Amino acid sequence: MIGSAVAGLARLIAGGSVQWAERPTAAPRVYFANHTSHLDFVLLWSYLPPELRARTRPVAARDYWDSSRLRRYFAGEVFRALLIDRGGPDARESVDRMAECLSTGDSLILFPEGTRGTGEEVAPFKTGLFHLCRAAPAAELVPVAIENLNRILPKGEFLPVPMVSRVVFGPTLRLYDGEPKDEFLARARGALETLRETE
């Protein structure tokens, strides 16, 4: 109920065109997207069919989402976010928790750049996506390009400026057997950049 209201509000403020390369399925998936705004995952999540929305958890930074009661409520009760420690010594543990989520049938939303950018370019990916694929080889990866959210709610602002956005869900990809880390991360990032350029 609250989830639907939040999804509706996100689309009223930041919604626009949405394209799917393949139909969304319930298979455990890792949606990975470019990151420019706190609204990124909310909008992506709002476009999933409601039954999948309930089983899709955003991976979010604990230092931000655990810092006030309201944020804790939304992260915990509405989005069921998987809170991880950024840049801490427990990177291994974070990957294990994500893999565990996938093994129970949940999907994840992940921002492999690790932090919010200005929207001009996609920063190089952190290695977490690669380690996650090694730990959960069955997971399908779905690149998602999100456009214009850097103007709607840029870094450092509290209230959004409503605007029309564009979200493109790309074709699924997987980690090949024995694919080297750098090659895989470049390929995944390339898939995202290709999506950003599609009409």
Add this chain to the structure above:
Amino acid sequence: MDRELLWLIGGVVAVLLVSTVVGQVLKRRARTDASRETVANLNARITAWWAMVAVFAVASLTGGIGSIVLFALLSFLALREFVTLSPTARADHRALTWSFFVVIPVQYLLVGIEWYGLFSILIPVYVFLLLAARLVLAGDTDRFLERVATIQWGLMACVYCVSYAPALLLLDVEGYDSGTGKLLLFLVIVVQASDVLQYSWGKLVGHRPIAPGVSPNKTWEGFLGGVACATLLGAALWWVTPFSPPAAAGLALLIALAGFAGGLVMSAIKRDRGVKDFGTLLPGHGGVLDRIDSLLFAAPLFFHLTRFIY
């Protein structure tokens, strides 16, 4: 419940029913790819019309408050599309936030509490000044006048002009109950019918472009045929207004002309930005702003003419 209002809505539904049947017949008959595409677009438009009419009918039947909320929402969606296509700077963020979350609610609140004096000058005078002051505080002087002028224009077009439509419910006309929303419905029917009729005449017999540099699809034949038919339609609907049949025709003519100008101006903006439509919310039509471009020019004109003459 006002009987004439129900007749009006019933009439619109009847026209839509006929259009739906015609659309389905044309779909069976279309042979070439080009005609199939035209008919598919036509049918998408008709489907969207059903949704728009349903929303508008519910708003009309709930009286003044429904219309005010509906048009406030339309202003919100239109301004959102306008800002998306405007080259705003990072420093404009707070001023834009104010525009959406303060200016729009206050403007429609003024309609709701019937404070005409402030309603008519809030955006042209006070927002005009405050917006520039807020923007200069952000400290970015690059393209300053261009940025402040663009936001002000968006607020005038998408909020100020649109808010004149529900304000029609407040008009004090002797011997006529404006609160039933029939004047608003008269305006919306004439302005939208004028659009559709100009489009249809243009598709059927149009070949001389009227403004080739702005909108190649608009033709003299479409313009003249559409405006003439809209004028006749306005005259035929005189019974829901406080006007005589000739006066209703004259007002409908002015509504159609203002609407044409609105469509052309918005086309010029789209062309300059290199886009075909302002949005994708209404399949076949484009965005909200594409649908109400003529209304926002016609509404203030119709409001003031009615207010000063009647």
